[in-house]
Amino acid sequence: MAEKIDLKRIARELNLAVSTVSRALRDSYEISEETKQKVFALARQLNYEPNPYASSLRRQRSKTIGVVLPELPNNFFTHVVNGIEWVARQKGYHVLIYITHEQMEQEISLIRHLQSGRVDGVLASVCAGTQDIAHFRSLHQHGIPLVFFDRVCEDSGFPTVTTNDYEASYHATVHLIQQGCRHLYHLTLPLHLSITRKRLQGFLDALQQYQLPVNESTVLIAKDMDLFYDQLDQLLCSTQPPDGIFAAVEKLVLLVYHICQKRHIRIPSQLKVLAFSNLETAPLLAPPLTTITQPAFEIGKKAAELLFRKIEKKRDILEQMHYVIPSALVIRDSTRSLGQALSNQSAAEWIHSA
Amino acid sequence: MAEKIDLKRIARELNLAVSTVSRALRDSYEISEETKQKVFALARQLNYEPNPYASSLRRQRSKTIGVVLPELPNNFFTHVVNGIEWVARQKGYHVLIYITHEQMEQEISLIRHLQSGRVDGVLASVCAGTQDIAHFRSLHQHGIPLVFFDRVCEDSGFPTVTTNDYEASYHATVHLIQQGCRHLYHLTLPLHLSITRKRLQGFLDALQQYQLPVNESTVLIAKDMDLFYDQLDQLLCSTQPPDGIFAAVEKLVLLVYHICQKRHIRIPSQLKVLAFSNLETAPLLAPPLTTITQPAFEIGKKAAELLFRKIEKKRDILEQMHYVIPSALVIRDSTRSLGQALSNQSAAEWIHSA
DNA sequence: GCTATTTACGGAAACGATTGCACAAAAAAC
DNA sequence: GTTTTTTGTGCAATCGTTTCCGTAAATAGC
Known part of the structure; x- marks a missing residue:
C-alpha cells in the first residue's frame, strides 16, 4: 500500500x-x-x-449529479443516460445512477437521500405510480436543482425536457387510420404519467377527428405484465379483434409481436402495429416495426445542459423551462396497407407456414 | 432555502x-x-x-463504487449495470457510472482519477484497445479493490467474472457445422480483448475438429464500423460467399442482418447466422436469431458481490478469483437447416418478394 | 530615503461528521 | 461509607482542502 x-x-x-x-x-x-x-x-x-470528499466538504459542491430513472435495460433510457454522461464528462462532473424499478418508495427514499448534498443536481424520470411530488419539492427547498426528462411532473414548476408526445401520437394515429385501420386499440401504462396521458390524448383526438368509435375497452392499461399478456392475448384472439394497435411504450409492443407470432396473426394484413420505441432492431423485426422514435440522446443531452445551467448560475428564472424535442415517425412494414407497394428496404410481409 | x-x-x-x-x-x-x-x-x-462528504472524509470510505464500461446503449451492459445497481442498493452503496466509449485515454484518466478515494471499489470492463494495465495496477496500489467483468484482463491478478466464452463459442460453431455450414466466417472486435480471443479460439478449434479450412480471411476484425460494413457487404456479395457467420458481438450481427435485408440474401437458406447477443428482440427478428445469450444480470450481480467481499474484508486471497457463469445457446430460425422442420414458435423463413 | 503598494506566501479557521479520551454521576462491590 | 465499576455524555482532535487574513519582503511612488 x-x-x-x-x-x-x-x-x-x-x-x-x-x-x-x-x-x-x-x-x-x-x-x-x-x-x-x-x-x-x-x-x-x-x-x-x-481527495474529492475533502474538497466537496469545504466547497459545498460535489461536482456530481444524480440520475434517477425507472429502469435501465430500455433502449430509450440507455441513450438518455449516454447523453447525460456525455455532457457531464465535458463539464468534469460525475454521474450517480439510481434505478427505481418503478417503485415509488425507492424513488422517495432516494430523492430524500439526495438532499444531503451528495449531488449538485438531479435529473429524474419518475415512476409510473408517482403522484405526490413532495419529495421533489423537498429537494428543491434544499437548493438542489432538478430537471425532469421524459416522464415529467407537469405544473410542478421544474424544468422539463420531453418529446412532442401529443403531436407525435396524433400523427401516428392518423397514419394508422389512413392505412385503413378502423378498430384501434391503445396500449399504455398507468395514466398518472403525463406522457401516457398526452399520448393517449393524441390518439383519442385523432380517432375523434376521423369519427371513429371509442369505448371503454379501447384503452388497455398495463399494470401487471403477466396479466396484461393474457388480456392482450384474449383481445387479439377474440371474435372482434382490433385491426390496429398503438403501443405507447416499447415493452408493450413486444408483447403484441410475441402474441402475433404465437397465434399466427399476420402483421400488417390482419393487424397494423406501431409504437413509441427506440429499438435499434425495429427495421429488422418480422415485420419491420413502424416506430415513433424519440430523440433519446438529445433529450439526455439537453436535460443535462439545462441542469448545469441551473447549477452554475442559480438564478435564470427567465429561461425557457420546457424543452420539447420532436420525435420522428418512421414508417415501416408493420403499418403498410395491403394495396400499397411494400418498401424496397424491408420487402416482404411476414408469411406464416401454418 | x-x-x-x-x-x-x-x-x-x-x-x-x-x-x-x-x-x-x-x-x-x-x-x-x-x-x-x-x-x-x-x-x-x-x-x-x-452530509456524506463529511462522513466519507472522516471515515475514509465513500460507500460508493465506480462502474467503468465501454458503452451503455448495449443490451449486455445495461443488464450488467442493472445487476450491479441491484446489489449495490442492498448494500447501501452508490454507483458512479463512467463510459469510456472505447477510448483508452478516457479509461486511463478515469481510473487514475478514481484512485483519489472517490470510490471504495471499481468494476470494470476494458476498452477494446486496452493492452497496458498500469492504470489498474496503480489503482490497486492505492488500496482500491477492482473486479473485472466480461472484458477482463487475464493474468493480471484481479478477480474476474465472465461467461464461458470458449466453450459457448465452440459449441455454437459445432451447431453451425451440424446445420451444414462449410464456409464459416468469424466477425469480431480487435483481438486484444480476452473475450474476443477466446471466442475466436472456440470457433477455430471447432473448425479444426471438423477439418474445415481456415484461411486469413476467415476472421474479420471490426475496427471502424463504416469501413467494416462495406467490407462485410463485399464479402456477402462475392462469388464465394460464406454460408455461415459467427458474430462475436451483438452489434456486428446487426450489420449482417441489415446487409442481408438490403441484398436479399436469405437467412438461413443461403446463409446461417448466430451471435453472442442479449437482444430481447432476437426471437422477433426476421428471421429469429440464434444467440449465445450471456447471463448479463448475473454477471453484474456476481461481480458486485465479489467486489463487496473485497471491500468489506480486504484479505480473502484464498477466495476463488475467477467466476465463470455459463451462457446459453438459444437456437432459432437463423441457423436452421432446410430439411429441418421449422419451429412452431417462430415458424417461417423470411421470404423475400424480390 | 521614507512611505505606500504590491507580490508571494504562511497560519489558521472553516466544512460536518466521527471517535479516542476524559470525566461526572450513578450503580455495584466490599 | 468508601472504593470500584459502569453508564452516559462532553471535549477536542481528526479527515484533506479551501480560503480568509495577516505579514514579510520586494517594488513602486514621490
Whole structure:
C-alpha cells in the first residue's frame, strides 16, 4: 500500500505551506510561476489526486449529479443516460445512477437521500405510480436543482425536457387510420404519467377527428405484465379483434409481436402495429416495426445542459423551462396497407407456414 | 432555502453535544435509550440527512463504487449495470457510472482519477484497445479493490467474472457445422480483448475438429464500423460467399442482418447466422436469431458481490478469483437447416418478394 | 530615503461528521 | 461509607482542502 499523497506531503517535500500548494495547484495568481512549476512537477511525479470528499466538504459542491430513472435495460433510457454522461464528462462532473424499478418508495427514499448534498443536481424520470411530488419539492427547498426528462411532473414548476408526445401520437394515429385501420386499440401504462396521458390524448383526438368509435375497452392499461399478456392475448384472439394497435411504450409492443407470432396473426394484413420505441432492431423485426422514435440522446443531452445551467448560475428564472424535442415517425412494414407497394428496404410481409 | 440541518443544529436544539447526537444516530450502545429516542424523533422531524462528504472524509470510505464500461446503449451492459445497481442498493452503496466509449485515454484518466478515494471499489470492463494495465495496477496500489467483468484482463491478478466464452463459442460453431455450414466466417472486435480471443479460439478449434479450412480471411476484425460494413457487404456479395457467420458481438450481427435485408440474401437458406447477443428482440427478428445469450444480470450481480467481499474484508486471497457463469445457446430460425422442420414458435423463413 | 503598494506566501479557521479520551454521576462491590 | 465499576455524555482532535487574513519582503511612488 503506497503512502498517502496529500497536500501536506507535497508541502513538506517542497518546504511550502499547505495553502500555498493548494493555491499553486489551482493555478492561483497569487503564486509565483516558479513555485507553481515546482508544485506541478512534484504533484505529477507523485501522481497526486486531490481527495474529492475533502474538497466537496469545504466547497459545498460535489461536482456530481444524480440520475434517477425507472429502469435501465430500455433502449430509450440507455441513450438518455449516454447523453447525460456525455455532457457531464465535458463539464468534469460525475454521474450517480439510481434505478427505481418503478417503485415509488425507492424513488422517495432516494430523492430524500439526495438532499444531503451528495449531488449538485438531479435529473429524474419518475415512476409510473408517482403522484405526490413532495419529495421533489423537498429537494428543491434544499437548493438542489432538478430537471425532469421524459416522464415529467407537469405544473410542478421544474424544468422539463420531453418529446412532442401529443403531436407525435396524433400523427401516428392518423397514419394508422389512413392505412385503413378502423378498430384501434391503445396500449399504455398507468395514466398518472403525463406522457401516457398526452399520448393517449393524441390518439383519442385523432380517432375523434376521423369519427371513429371509442369505448371503454379501447384503452388497455398495463399494470401487471403477466396479466396484461393474457388480456392482450384474449383481445387479439377474440371474435372482434382490433385491426390496429398503438403501443405507447416499447415493452408493450413486444408483447403484441410475441402474441402475433404465437397465434399466427399476420402483421400488417390482419393487424397494423406501431409504437413509441427506440429499438435499434425495429427495421429488422418480422415485420419491420413502424416506430415513433424519440430523440433519446438529445433529450439526455439537453436535460443535462439545462441542469448545469441551473447549477452554475442559480438564478435564470427567465429561461425557457420546457424543452420539447420532436420525435420522428418512421414508417415501416408493420403499418403498410395491403394495396400499397411494400418498401424496397424491408420487402416482404411476414408469411406464416401454418 | 431551508436552514441547514446538521448535527450541530440537532445538538443545540436538544441541549446535547454533537458527539452524543452522532452516536445516538448510529445507535451506539453508549447512549441511553431515552436520549436516542429524542434524537431520532428530532432528526426525523427535521428531515436530517447526514452530509456524506463529511462522513466519507472522516471515515475514509465513500460507500460508493465506480462502474467503468465501454458503452451503455448495449443490451449486455445495461443488464450488467442493472445487476450491479441491484446489489449495490442492498448494500447501501452508490454507483458512479463512467463510459469510456472505447477510448483508452478516457479509461486511463478515469481510473487514475478514481484512485483519489472517490470510490471504495471499481468494476470494470476494458476498452477494446486496452493492452497496458498500469492504470489498474496503480489503482490497486492505492488500496482500491477492482473486479473485472466480461472484458477482463487475464493474468493480471484481479478477480474476474465472465461467461464461458470458449466453450459457448465452440459449441455454437459445432451447431453451425451440424446445420451444414462449410464456409464459416468469424466477425469480431480487435483481438486484444480476452473475450474476443477466446471466442475466436472456440470457433477455430471447432473448425479444426471438423477439418474445415481456415484461411486469413476467415476472421474479420471490426475496427471502424463504416469501413467494416462495406467490407462485410463485399464479402456477402462475392462469388464465394460464406454460408455461415459467427458474430462475436451483438452489434456486428446487426450489420449482417441489415446487409442481408438490403441484398436479399436469405437467412438461413443461403446463409446461417448466430451471435453472442442479449437482444430481447432476437426471437422477433426476421428471421429469429440464434444467440449465445450471456447471463448479463448475473454477471453484474456476481461481480458486485465479489467486489463487496473485497471491500468489506480486504484479505480473502484464498477466495476463488475467477467466476465463470455459463451462457446459453438459444437456437432459432437463423441457423436452421432446410430439411429441418421449422419451429412452431417462430415458424417461417423470411421470404423475400424480390 | 521614507512611505505606500504590491507580490508571494504562511497560519489558521472553516466544512460536518466521527471517535479516542476524559470525566461526572450513578450503580455495584466490599 | 468508601472504593470500584459502569453508564452516559462532553471535549477536542481528526479527515484533506479551501480560503480568509495577516505579514514579510520586494517594488513602486514621490
